[in-house]
Structure formats: C-alpha cells, structure tokens
Amino acid sequence: MLEKILLTLVSLAGIALLPMAQAGDRFHDDLSSYDNRRFDDDRWYVAPFGTFIKSGGDRHAKDGWGGGMGIGKMLDRHFNVEMKGFYQEFGGDNGPWSFAGGTVDLQYYFIRDRFSPYAVIGGGAMNSCASANCGIGAIGEAGAGFTYEVHDNFLLRSDVRYRYNNNFNAHVQPGKDEFHDMVVNVGFVIPFGDKPRPPARTEPPVAAAAPAPSRVDRDSDGDGVLDSVDQCPGTMRGARVDNTGCPVRLVLKGQHFQKNSAALTLNAKIILDDTAKSLIADPQKNDIEVQGHTSSEGSSAYNMKLSQRRAQSVVDYLQSKGVTNKLMARGYGESQPIADNRTAQGRAANRRVELIWIE
The missing domain is CATH 3.30.1330.60 (OmpA-like domain)
Incomplete structure (x- = not known):
C-alpha cells in the first residue's frame, strides 16, 4: 500500500513541476545569448542534512531518524551531480533497525533563482541491520525538492524521496528482501568560492569633440557633430x-x-x-x-x-x-x-x- 502511495506522490510531483520546467526552458531560450551561457554556476559544494524516514509496512518497523553528508558539483544551469552518505535507525517488531549507505544523485533544476525547485534520481548501496541480522543491498531513490538561497555561499535545501531497497536474499528480515520507504531530507548547501557574476559591460566610445562651428558649418540636428562631417543628419534628440x-x-x-x-x-x-x-x-x-x-x-x-x-x-x-x-x-x-x-x-x-x- 505504501509503495502505491509513494509512487503516486512522486508522479504527481513530477507532473506539477513539468510546467515550471517548460516555462523555465522557454524563458532561458528567449534570452539565450552570449550572456546567459556565460553565467552558469559550476562550483563544488558540501551539503549536510538530517533525515526523517517513514518505513514501509513490509518492514514491520516504526518511523525513524538519521542524517548524512553530500559532496556535489553544479554542472550548469540545470544539473547537479552529488555523492552522499547517510546513517538512519529506528525500532521495529523484530528488533532495532539501522541503515548505513550511500548514493550517487543527479538533480535537475527547473530554474536557478533564489527559490529553485528540482527533481532528483539516485542509486547506490545500503547495509541494513535488523537486530543482529545484516546484509548489503541495492537502493534506488526518486523525488522532488527545492533550495532557497540565503546567501551566495549558503542555501537551505529539502526534498522528499521514494526509496526502493532490495537485499538480494540477505535474509535481514526472513521471507522478505524488497522494501519501500519514504525519506524526507532537510539540510543546507555550502558552495565553495565566489558565485559567478556577469562581466562589466563596455560602453561605446564617446563621440569626439567637434570643431567650433563657423558661419557656414552648423550642427543642425544638435548631436555635437558638424554638418560637414555628419554622415547621419537628422539624428533623434538625446541619442x-x-x-x-x-x-x-x-x-x-x-x-x-x-x-x-x-x-x-x-x-x-x-x-x-x-x-x-x-x-x-x-x-x-x-x-x-x-x-x-x-x-x-x-x-x-x-x-x-x-x-x-x-x-x-x-x-x-x-x-x-x-x-x-x-x-x-x-x-x-x-x-x-x-x-x-x-x-x-x-x-x-x-x-x-x-x-x-x-x-
């Protein structure tokens, strides 16, 4: 039952965020030029986080808590790649549970702004222990979240994920090797170095001073250039x-x-x-x-x-x-x-x- 609910939530989140992705792409495509391509943020960062885990009914366990740390890199205006490790634990009918593992995540940012929503997928491995029974299995995660930029070098971050876990006959829990959980992460991101800024714009050269007008040589359009050398007579005022x-x-x-x-x-x-x-x-x-x-x-x-x-x-x-x-x-x-x-x-x-x- 939990698996169906989580899959439905992830699907709805993806559908809700799709228009934002399309709007973000249209916005950037309309302004795609030399300027927009130059200002991609490509810094490395660290991202500590705390975790609430809603265990699936197939574990016969309670909800629990944990935490971890991610190390990642911003690739361009849409993508981040991140490696993270975590530890989580909670109680259950068959004794206390604990997880220790890691994933490699790919995050897709629909827009990069002070508030930046994203979708994430990840895969990795996790060592699961229920009382004295332990085994290493594979995990896959998918979800959605956001970052909020407080400072150039400090962002708040949160996401919610569906996690699939297969322990490959490790018999951590007798008779069951596939599990489905919901994970909520809350933490922050600390990018290293200065945030890229647009280069200073260069002003066009100021018109050279024109010689003093004579009786037969005037500046009819008032642009500061005498009629005798003015190749664009009738220039609009203020130009x-x-x-x-x-x-x-x-x-x-x-x-x-x-x-x-x-x-x-x-x-x-x-x-x-x-x-x-x-x-x-x-x-x-x-x-x-x-x-x-x-x-x-x-x-x-x-x-x-x-x-x-x-x-x-x-x-x-x-x-x-x-x-x-x-x-x-x-x-x-x-x-x-x-x-x-x-x-x-x-x-x-x-x-x-x-x-x-x-x-």
Missing part, C-alpha cells in the same frame, strides 16, 4: 553618436510604462513617434537591440520577465509605425544598474529602455 554623427545608443528615461506593466504611456508614445521618424529617414538601417532594464524592487525573476515584456512593447510600437530596421528585444532585469538602487532617484534611473545600434 549618443559616434564621431561621424551616427547614433550608437538612445536611452529612454522617465515614466514610460504604467506601474508593473509593459503598457506604454502617452509620453512614451510621443517620444517613440519622433524616434520612429528618425529611424525611417536613416538610410543605414542598422540592426538595433532594444534593451529593457529595471530597478531592484521585486524579485529578480519577476524583473527579468517585466524587462523583456517592456522591451518587446517598444519593438512592437516602432514596427507599427513603419520602422524597417531589424529590432531585437532583450530583457536584462536588474542585472545592469547605472545608479544606486538604494535611493529613489537611483531606482528611477535604472528603470529605462535603451536602443543600441549594432555595427
């Missing part, structure tokens, strides 16, 4: 240009979206109308990356999704106005601040959309 007067970056600051939304405000549409006219008139037709950025308010996962939706809103609006440049929406969440998130002024500056011209 940063190179030394030929062609735009390389435009930062849209201010209240351009409704709160916690990707809907454009009237002020944003007025600015984007002017931007669209300039892009349509530009003969170069560079590809443009539209970047969404947020402040640190809210969770990092929510900010990443919000920044992606806001960048896409700007792309959709410019295309609706007839812009034919190739526009690519990219959300960067709170990962690239330009001001101090501890102040209201800094957070306001960090909530922005940037247009980056690609050579």
Whole structure:
C-alpha cells in the first residue's frame, strides 16, 4: 500500500513541476545569448542534512531518524551531480533497525533563482541491520525538492524521496528482501568560492569633440557633430553618436510604462513617434537591440520577465509605425544598474529602455 502511495506522490510531483520546467526552458531560450551561457554556476559544494524516514509496512518497523553528508558539483544551469552518505535507525517488531549507505544523485533544476525547485534520481548501496541480522543491498531513490538561497555561499535545501531497497536474499528480515520507504531530507548547501557574476559591460566610445562651428558649418540636428562631417543628419534628440554623427545608443528615461506593466504611456508614445521618424529617414538601417532594464524592487525573476515584456512593447510600437530596421528585444532585469538602487532617484534611473545600434 505504501509503495502505491509513494509512487503516486512522486508522479504527481513530477507532473506539477513539468510546467515550471517548460516555462523555465522557454524563458532561458528567449534570452539565450552570449550572456546567459556565460553565467552558469559550476562550483563544488558540501551539503549536510538530517533525515526523517517513514518505513514501509513490509518492514514491520516504526518511523525513524538519521542524517548524512553530500559532496556535489553544479554542472550548469540545470544539473547537479552529488555523492552522499547517510546513517538512519529506528525500532521495529523484530528488533532495532539501522541503515548505513550511500548514493550517487543527479538533480535537475527547473530554474536557478533564489527559490529553485528540482527533481532528483539516485542509486547506490545500503547495509541494513535488523537486530543482529545484516546484509548489503541495492537502493534506488526518486523525488522532488527545492533550495532557497540565503546567501551566495549558503542555501537551505529539502526534498522528499521514494526509496526502493532490495537485499538480494540477505535474509535481514526472513521471507522478505524488497522494501519501500519514504525519506524526507532537510539540510543546507555550502558552495565553495565566489558565485559567478556577469562581466562589466563596455560602453561605446564617446563621440569626439567637434570643431567650433563657423558661419557656414552648423550642427543642425544638435548631436555635437558638424554638418560637414555628419554622415547621419537628422539624428533623434538625446541619442549618443559616434564621431561621424551616427547614433550608437538612445536611452529612454522617465515614466514610460504604467506601474508593473509593459503598457506604454502617452509620453512614451510621443517620444517613440519622433524616434520612429528618425529611424525611417536613416538610410543605414542598422540592426538595433532594444534593451529593457529595471530597478531592484521585486524579485529578480519577476524583473527579468517585466524587462523583456517592456522591451518587446517598444519593438512592437516602432514596427507599427513603419520602422524597417531589424529590432531585437532583450530583457536584462536588474542585472545592469547605472545608479544606486538604494535611493529613489537611483531606482528611477535604472528603470529605462535603451536602443543600441549594432555595427
């Protein structure tokens, strides 16, 4: 009976977590680029844990407790591999029971964030003793759990597992060699070393100072480059240009979206109308990356999704106005601040959309 219940629980857990896995994959695929591939965490870690074991009815035993230690490595943004050893004991009708063993586990993380759910499978060996009868058998485990990041080098962790145990005629318990138990582990994870961080972004070169205007040489579009050397006349206001007067970056600051939304405000549409006219008139037709950025308010996962939706809103609006440049929406969440998130002024500056011209 316990075997059927545990198998049902594990199956339901897997079904419940499958949409999270698909959402996580879509999220990362949408943002899959040079940046996302670089920031995989590949540190080693140790993971001590305590255990509650719910013994199956086939052991004729009580519930018990134990503990152990795992040593593992984060392989990439989805997988961990871990070796762990454990000791557990409890009482029973045929005397006290004790387990000592170890497994090799493979963990699959649906997302890597402050809260990270995962599924786990493992296999290994276990020495079982009931009173004076002992024998070594094989075990297999499957289950689901989560980690919660308290600090870069300290995570809480818990999982629940179904355990199958076969003692191969060791006769630890006469007449029975297959057993089914439920195991609940609670502990923490201590990664070694510094957590990988995104590399600092390099700013495009600042436009060279233009010579003083003469009577016959002016700067008609006010971009700091004289008309005589300006290869991109009519640059939109506020754009940063190179030394030929062609735009390389435009930062849209201010209240351009409704709160916690990707809907454009009237002020944003007025600015984007002017931007669209300039892009349509530009003969170069560079590809443009539209970047969404947020402040640190809210969770990092929510900010990443919000920044992606806001960048896409700007792309959709410019295309609706007839812009034919190739526009690519990219959300960067709170990962690239330009001001101090501890102040209201800094957070306001960090909530922005940037247009980056690609050579």
